[in-house]
Amino acid sequence: LNSLRAASTMRVRWALEEAGLPYRVRTVTPEERETAAYRREQPFGQMPVLHDGAVSVFESGAILLYLGERHPAVLPVDPAARTQATMWMFAALNTVEQHVTNLAELLIFHAGEAWARERRPALEAMALRRLGEVDAQLEERDYLAGPFSAADILMTTVLRPLDRIGLVDGFSRLAAYKARCMARPAFARALADYTAQYAPARAA
């Protein structure tokens, strides 16, 4: 599931680029993620972990909240606007991502298996329902919660595993929204840096 999990590190890179913060990336090998030392930092052995001075933060949602509380480019300062954005952060991660991930995992990793043929219609129906509900919200706005925010970083990266399946294309507002978010210079910088970092490993 590496290709789906990569979404989490892209989220943090993207948020750091939006905030204009300098950062260094240290890659963690699968072996290191199983060590007791890494587990003390990240109980589930996942990536990424943010280090900011003496502070260490895991879970991409919590990292974006942490950055957003310090940088208005990631989350608005006004409390009402920030509440709107956090609602959509949790919606992206908790209401949409599970269904998108379940379907993407089935289609990408298990397409030929018998259980997948039987289960696919239900998972597809649920994912399409959620995509339609987000699409409906975008009728009169460019971003989920007023100005661009961490909510849009999360929703865009939640949708990206569906690229290979073309599922978002059926929702015109959602597809336009995703393209709008990915057209941001901060996303381009994060993606270029991410791609460059993993290019040697891919070539090897």
Next chain:
Amino acid sequence: LNSLRAASTMRVRWALEEAGLPYRVRTVTPEERETAAYRREQPFGQMPVLHDGAVSVFESGAILLYLGERHPAVLPVDPAARTQATMWMFAALNTVEQHVTNLAELLIFHAGEAWARERRPALEAMALRRLGEVDAQLEERDYLAGPFSAADILMTTVLRPLDRIGLVDGFSRLAAYKARCMARPAFARALADYTAQYAPARAA
């Protein structure tokens, strides 16, 4: 999936009881949840929605964050302690819940189906792995992030759908943790109120 979704409303009741806040509950029928008016409040037609004066908040995670920013019984005031708690809020909702829900849904609603027999080992392995990782964290602490917080409300309610399956019992620290959280008077009050509200509907 009503029985799994009920977790979300329990979370908010429990947090309100921990904070000692007075509240009123209005039930929303499945029909009302499909209306345009309700969808303007809750884009996915889910429950619950919190109304606090002119503010309206959806997503149980966002509601607990909103309450926690205002009530130290729900989230600590100290920024470092609050970051610890939000890490575990996102971990409960994003790293643990998906796997618990996928397994619980399979075992409770699809146990007899062919795809479920084929898929069960993988979903069970993933859920057990996550449960073991949380269990390991509880070796030296009573709650996930220092004092009891919204993180524990979320994790406990994430684990509850597994009650019928007995899966948590295999993890002694996790089972003791869940019992410790559910022994809190605020949980008992929330559960009693919730049960009383739905008792007439069940009897009918």
